[in-house]
Amino acid sequence: MxxxxxxxxxxxxxxxxxxxxxxxxxxxxxxxxxxxxxxxxxxxxxxxxxxxxxxxxxxxxxxxxxxxxxxxxxxxxxxxxxxxxxxxxxxxxxxxxxxxxxxxxxxxxxxxxxxxxxxxxxxxxxxxxxxxxxxxxxxxxxxxxxxxxxxxxxxxxxxxxxxxxxxxxxxxxxAGTCEIHIKFIGKSGHAAFPHDANDMVVAGAQFVNQIQTIVSRNVDPIESGVVTLGHFSAGTTGNVIAGQCQIDGTIRALTQENNLKIQKRVREIALGIAQSFGCEVEIDLHQGGYYxxxxxxxxxxxxxxxxxxxxxxxxxxxxxxxxxxxxxxxxxxxxxxxxxxxxxxxxxxxxxxxxxxxxxxxxxxxxxxxxxxxxxxxxxxxxx
Structure with a gap:
């Protein structure tokens, strides 16, 4: 029928x-x-x-x-x-x-x-x-x-x-998409003694700021790309320095070449932040089949x-x-x-x-x- x-x-x-x-x-x-x-x-x-x-x-x-x-x-x-x-x-x-x-x-x-x-x-x-x-x-x-x-x-x-x-x-x-999952791992501590801790709120904030330059400074202006960080989680209360920071987001690009270029820069920036703050970082960039x-x-x-x-x-x-x-x-x-x-x-x-x-x-x-x-x-x- x-x-x-x-x-x-x-x-x-x-x-x-x-x-x-x-x-x-x-x-x-x-x-x-x-x-x-x-x-x-x-x-x-x-x-x-x-x-x-x-x-x-x-x-x-x-x-x-x-x-x-x-x-x-x-x-x-x-x-x-x-x-x-x-x-x-x-x-x-x-x-x-x-x-x-x-x-x-x-x-x-x-x-x-x-x-x-x-x-x-x-x-x-x-x-x-x-x-x-x-x-x-x-x-x-x-x-x-x-x-x-x-x-x-x-x-x-x-x-x-x-x-x-x-x-x-x-x-x-x-667009092709790619999930961003970044975790910075430092050392928690008392808010009054920042020198005895390694603050991952500051590290995460620096990562967020630096990510904003990828599209404006690494992607051809004639082409297109988006990097959006939609989740930032760190710490438990105001007087405790956060020892960990979780950041999640997404990459969008109209070509696979550009998507991979943006992924590379996200990874490089995350590793650079970890080195400059003397902390560990876990990086999960997951594209799967979303070309x-x-x-x-x-x-x-x-x-x-x-x-x-x-x-x-x-x-x-x-x-x-x-x-x-x-x-x-x-x-x-x-x-x-x-x-x-x-x-x-x-x-x-x-x-x-x-x-x-x-x-x-x-x-x-x-x-x-x-x-x-x-x-x-x-x-x-x-x-x-």
């Missing part, structure tokens, strides 16, 4: 009620498998990997495989929308719109299960996008190898765009040209965003494109009030389906 708009909206609402954190998406996986197994199975092969699902669609020609990826996890956010189909899982919510992503993917898969594609397709229902680099884990596991795409596509919903609008850009769509989402130039040009000229598509060329997405890891291995689907909401991604407009689902399915068929025809003509 090909899913109707009414069915897609109901699926989205069902999924919205059962958000689960990365690598814990057991109920989500069960629900998705139930939907997929009700499709026509003539062209489909299905297998699971941890809490994810891979579905291979056997096309008319097996020399080329197009991949389509959706993420399936939720966030540790307490929903406040008041919707009748709000999350039933305390402290968890599809606050990033992955319920929209999954619904669109199921709509596409249902169509190609009934209409044999010109080339092979691999649908990837990927866990743990938000917290555990699920894309990198899946790719490195080898589970994709037999159905490895030659090119890959994926969307992210965008509350700032009108429902159904497609947005994309050449180059980087999302920049760098769209392939050739494939993205085909995608953007099609969307700009398609009669019923509202397309906008967007600017890069400093948000992160582990689809960047897959794009570092497989040429492809990530794009926006507008869902029009006054609230941002990750907000406890996010309520996407559901009419975007069917519009997205139609627009992406038509593009994929167009793309397959181009490939098929070359193969023939």
């Amino acid at each position: 090909t899913l109707t708009e009414e069915q897609l909206i109901q699926i989205r609402r069902d999924l919205h009620q059962i958000p689960e954190i990365g690598m814990e998406e057991f109920e989500t996986q069960k629900y998705l498998l139930n939907v997929i197994q009700n499709f026509n199975q003539d062209y489909l092969e299905i297998k699971t990997w941890k809490t994810g699902i891979l579905v291979h669609v056997n096309g008319e020609n097996s020399e080329h495989t197009i991949g389509y990826r959706t993420d399936i996890d939720g966030l540790p956010v307490q929903e406040q929308t008041g919707l009748p189909y709000a999350s039933k899982n305390e402290g968890k919510m599809h606050a990033c719109g992955h319920d929209i992503h999954m619904s669109v993917a199921l709509g596409l898969l249902s169509f190609f299960s009934e209409n044999k594609p010109k080339t092979n397709m691999t649908f990837i229902f990927q866990p743990a996008e938000e917290n555990k680099s699920g894309g990198m884990q899946l790719y490195n596991s080898g589970a994709m190898d037999e159905w490895m795409p030659d090119e890959i596509y994926g969307l992210h919903d965008n509350p700032q765009l009108n429902a159904g609008v497609i947005g994309c850009c050449q180059g980087t769509l999302f 920049p989402v760098e769209n392939d130039p050739k494939i993205t040009k085909i995608f953007m040209d099609y969307m700009q000229n398609a009669k019923d598509v509202d397309f906008v060329e967007t600017r890069p965003a400093m948000t992160g997405e582990d689809f960047g890891y897959l794009l570092s291995k497989i040429p492809g494109t990530m794009f926006w689907l507008g869902v029009q909401s006054p609230y941002s991604l990750h907000s406890e009030f996010l309520a996407p407009k559901e009419e975007a689902i069917q519009i997205g399915v139609t627009e992406i389906r038509d593009f994929l068929q167009y793309r397959m025809n181009l490939i098929y003509d070359v193969i023939k």
